Amino acid sequence: RENNDRLGMGYALNGLGVVAWRRGDLAAAQVQLEESLHLYQEAGDKRFIAFAYNDLGQLAHARGEDADARKLCRKALRIFRELGDRQGQAESLAALAAASGPMPEAARLFGAADALRVTLGAPVPLVERDGYDRDAAAARQVLGADAFDADWRAGQALSHDQIMGEALSMLSE
Numbered sequence: 001r002e003n004n005d006r007l008g009m010g011y012a013l014n015g016l017g018v019v020a021w022r023r024g025d026l027a028a029a030q031v032q033l034e035e036s037l038h039l040y041q042e043a044g045d046k047r048f049i050a051f052a053y054n055d056l057g058q059l060a061h062a063r064g065e066d067a068d069a070r071k072l073c074r075k076a077l078r079i080f081r082e083l084g085d086r087q088g089q090a091e092s093l094a095a096l097a098a099a100s101g102p103m104p105e106a107a108r109l110f111g112a113a114d115a116l117r118v119t120l121g122a123p124v125p126l127v128e129r130d131g132y133d134r135d136a137a138a139a140r141q142v143l144g145a146d147a148f149d150a151d152w153r154a155g156q157a158l159s160h161d162q163i164m165g166e167a168l169s170m171l172s173e
Contacts (some may be wrong), residue, residue, distance in 0.1 A: 007048065010039030014052060021059055022127065022154040029059055047088065050079035054092050061099040062131075069099035074168060081164055093167055094124065098135035102142030102153045105166070110136050111155025112163040 017032030037052035058071030073096040080088035088146065090113050097109035117123055124132045140148040 001093040006039045006043040007045055008054070010036040010043065010048060013039065014048075014055065017059075018055060018127075021055075021062065025037075025065055026059065029167075030056075033059060046079050046083055047085060047171070050076045050083070050085070050088055050092070053079070054088070054095055057092075057099065058095050058128075058131075061095070066099045066101060067163070070096060075165070075166075077167060081168075086116060086160075087120055087122050090120065092120060093163065094132060096167055098132065102139040104143065106139050106142060106160060107148045107151030108155035108158070109167060110139070111152035112158055112167070113155075114152070115158075116163070117162070 013032045014036035016042060017029045017036060020026075020032060021029035033056050037049065037056065039046040040052055054076035055071045057069045057076060060066070060069035060072060076090060077092035077096065080092055082085075093109050093113035093116065097106045097113060100106035100109060121161050143151070155163070
Protein backbone atom coordinates (compact mmCIF):
# COMPACT_ATOMS: atom_id res chain seq x y z
CA ARG A 1 0.00 0.00 0.00
CA GLU A 2 2.89 2.35 0.76
CA ASN A 3 4.04 2.12 -2.86
CA ASN A 4 0.48 2.28 -4.21
CA ASP A 5 1.18 -0.96 -6.09
CA ARG A 6 -2.35 -1.78 -7.25
CA LEU A 7 -1.36 -5.04 -8.88
CA GLY A 8 0.65 -6.19 -5.85
CA MET A 9 -2.16 -5.28 -3.46
CA GLY A 10 -4.67 -7.05 -5.69
CA TYR A 11 -2.52 -10.16 -5.78
CA ALA A 12 -2.13 -10.15 -1.98
CA LEU A 13 -5.86 -9.65 -1.41
CA ASN A 14 -6.69 -12.37 -3.90
CA GLY A 15 -4.44 -14.77 -2.00
CA LEU A 16 -6.02 -13.79 1.31
CA GLY A 17 -9.47 -14.22 -0.23
CA VAL A 18 -8.66 -17.72 -1.44
CA VAL A 19 -7.29 -18.64 2.00
CA ALA A 20 -10.44 -17.29 3.69
CA TRP A 21 -12.59 -19.26 1.23
CA ARG A 22 -10.68 -22.49 1.85
CA ARG A 23 -11.09 -21.95 5.60
CA GLY A 24 -14.84 -21.53 5.16
CA ASP A 25 -15.07 -17.77 5.75
CA LEU A 26 -17.01 -17.04 2.58
CA ALA A 27 -18.00 -13.51 3.63
CA ALA A 28 -14.38 -12.42 4.15
CA ALA A 29 -13.38 -14.19 0.94
CA GLN A 30 -16.04 -12.27 -1.01
CA VAL A 31 -14.82 -8.90 0.29
CA GLN A 32 -11.17 -9.65 -0.41
CA LEU A 33 -11.76 -11.13 -3.87
CA GLU A 34 -13.99 -8.21 -4.88
CA GLU A 35 -11.36 -5.75 -3.66
CA SER A 36 -8.67 -7.61 -5.60
CA LEU A 37 -10.82 -7.43 -8.74
CA HIS A 38 -11.24 -3.68 -8.28
CA LEU A 39 -7.47 -3.22 -7.89
CA TYR A 40 -6.74 -5.35 -10.96
CA GLN A 41 -9.23 -3.25 -12.92
CA GLU A 42 -7.50 -0.06 -11.76
CA ALA A 43 -4.14 -1.53 -12.78
CA GLY A 44 -5.61 -2.60 -16.13
CA ASP A 45 -4.27 -6.16 -15.95
CA LYS A 46 -6.74 -8.25 -17.95
CA ARG A 47 -5.21 -11.61 -17.02
CA PHE A 48 -5.56 -10.96 -13.30
CA ILE A 49 -9.03 -9.50 -13.86
CA ALA A 50 -9.99 -12.81 -15.49
CA PHE A 51 -8.52 -14.84 -12.63
CA ALA A 52 -10.45 -12.68 -10.14
CA TYR A 53 -13.71 -13.25 -12.02
CA ASN A 54 -12.99 -16.97 -12.06
CA ASP A 55 -12.24 -17.03 -8.32
CA LEU A 56 -15.42 -15.06 -7.62
CA GLY A 57 -17.33 -17.53 -9.78
CA GLN A 58 -15.95 -20.48 -7.86
CA LEU A 59 -16.82 -18.74 -4.60
CA ALA A 60 -20.38 -18.14 -5.83
CA HIS A 61 -20.60 -21.85 -6.64
CA ALA A 62 -19.37 -22.67 -3.12
CA ARG A 63 -22.27 -20.56 -1.79
CA GLY A 64 -24.73 -22.38 -4.06
CA GLU A 65 -25.27 -19.35 -6.30
CA ASP A 66 -24.66 -21.17 -9.55
CA ALA A 67 -26.35 -18.68 -11.89
CA ASP A 68 -23.98 -15.97 -10.63
CA ALA A 69 -21.09 -18.44 -10.76
CA ARG A 70 -21.75 -19.19 -14.43
CA LYS A 71 -21.92 -15.49 -15.33
CA LEU A 72 -18.62 -14.76 -13.57
CA CYS A 73 -16.88 -17.80 -15.07
CA ARG A 74 -18.07 -16.87 -18.57
CA LYS A 75 -16.65 -13.35 -18.06
CA ALA A 76 -13.33 -14.91 -17.11
CA LEU A 77 -13.45 -17.31 -20.05
CA ARG A 78 -14.10 -14.49 -22.53
CA ILE A 79 -11.10 -12.54 -21.25
CA PHE A 80 -8.83 -15.58 -21.21
CA ARG A 81 -9.90 -16.35 -24.78
CA GLU A 82 -9.21 -12.77 -25.86
CA LEU A 83 -5.74 -13.03 -24.31
CA GLY A 84 -5.05 -16.46 -25.79
CA ASP A 85 -4.42 -17.81 -22.28
CA ARG A 86 -5.28 -21.49 -22.61
CA GLN A 87 -4.41 -22.39 -19.04
CA GLY A 88 -6.82 -19.72 -17.84
CA GLN A 89 -9.39 -21.08 -20.28
CA ALA A 90 -8.98 -24.55 -18.77
CA GLU A 91 -9.49 -23.10 -15.27
CA SER A 92 -12.64 -21.29 -16.36
CA LEU A 93 -14.02 -24.29 -18.24
CA ALA A 94 -13.64 -26.45 -15.13
CA ALA A 95 -15.27 -23.79 -12.94
CA LEU A 96 -18.10 -23.35 -15.45
CA ALA A 97 -18.61 -27.11 -15.54
CA ALA A 98 -18.81 -27.27 -11.74
CA ALA A 99 -21.38 -24.47 -11.65
CA SER A 100 -23.45 -26.07 -14.42
CA GLY A 101 -24.73 -28.90 -12.28
CA PRO A 102 -25.51 -32.46 -13.33
CA MET A 103 -26.27 -32.06 -17.01
CA PRO A 104 -24.68 -33.38 -20.21
CA GLU A 105 -23.20 -29.96 -20.98
CA ALA A 106 -21.36 -30.00 -17.66
CA ALA A 107 -19.87 -33.41 -18.39
CA ARG A 108 -18.72 -32.16 -21.82
CA LEU A 109 -17.11 -29.13 -20.20
CA PHE A 110 -15.36 -31.32 -17.64
CA GLY A 111 -14.05 -33.44 -20.52
CA ALA A 112 -13.02 -30.40 -22.56
CA ALA A 113 -11.23 -28.85 -19.58
CA ASP A 114 -9.46 -32.15 -18.94
CA ALA A 115 -8.33 -32.42 -22.57
CA LEU A 116 -7.04 -28.84 -22.55
CA ARG A 117 -5.19 -29.42 -19.27
CA VAL A 118 -3.57 -32.60 -20.65
CA THR A 119 -2.47 -30.73 -23.79
CA LEU A 120 -0.96 -27.97 -21.65
CA GLY A 121 0.53 -30.30 -19.05
CA ALA A 122 -1.40 -28.34 -16.42
CA PRO A 123 -3.31 -30.63 -14.03
CA VAL A 124 -6.03 -29.40 -11.70
CA PRO A 125 -4.24 -27.50 -8.91
CA LEU A 126 -4.05 -29.57 -5.73
CA VAL A 127 -5.94 -26.93 -3.75
CA GLU A 128 -8.88 -27.30 -6.17
CA ARG A 129 -8.73 -31.07 -6.69
CA ASP A 130 -11.21 -32.10 -3.98
CA GLY A 131 -13.89 -29.68 -5.16
CA TYR A 132 -13.33 -30.59 -8.80
CA ASP A 133 -13.59 -34.31 -8.04
CA ARG A 134 -16.69 -33.77 -5.87
CA ASP A 135 -18.49 -31.76 -8.58
CA ALA A 136 -17.60 -34.24 -11.32
CA ALA A 137 -18.71 -37.17 -9.13
CA ALA A 138 -22.05 -35.46 -8.37
CA ALA A 139 -22.72 -34.94 -12.07
CA ARG A 140 -21.67 -38.52 -12.80
CA GLN A 141 -24.01 -39.88 -10.12
CA VAL A 142 -27.03 -37.97 -11.43
CA LEU A 143 -26.36 -38.58 -15.12
CA GLY A 144 -25.23 -42.16 -14.68
CA ALA A 145 -21.72 -43.41 -15.32
CA ASP A 146 -22.28 -44.38 -18.96
CA ALA A 147 -23.92 -41.09 -19.95
CA PHE A 148 -21.39 -39.01 -18.01
CA ASP A 149 -18.46 -40.88 -19.54
CA ALA A 150 -19.90 -40.53 -23.05
CA ASP A 151 -20.40 -36.78 -22.58
CA TRP A 152 -16.92 -36.46 -21.02
CA ARG A 153 -15.39 -38.17 -24.07
CA ALA A 154 -17.45 -35.96 -26.39
CA GLY A 155 -16.02 -32.91 -24.61
CA GLN A 156 -12.49 -34.26 -24.94
CA ALA A 157 -13.00 -34.69 -28.70
CA LEU A 158 -14.10 -31.09 -29.34
CA SER A 159 -11.71 -28.72 -31.09
CA HIS A 160 -10.60 -25.67 -29.14
CA ASP A 161 -12.95 -23.42 -31.14
CA GLN A 162 -15.85 -25.81 -30.55
CA ILE A 163 -15.10 -25.90 -26.83
CA MET A 164 -15.07 -22.12 -26.56
CA GLY A 165 -18.18 -21.71 -28.68
CA GLU A 166 -20.14 -24.23 -26.65
CA ALA A 167 -18.94 -22.93 -23.31
CA LEU A 168 -19.71 -19.31 -24.13
CA SER A 169 -23.13 -19.99 -25.62
CA MET A 170 -24.46 -22.73 -23.36
CA LEU A 171 -26.37 -22.05 -20.22
CA SER A 172 -26.77 -18.39 -21.01
CA GLU A 173 -29.43 -16.85 -18.87
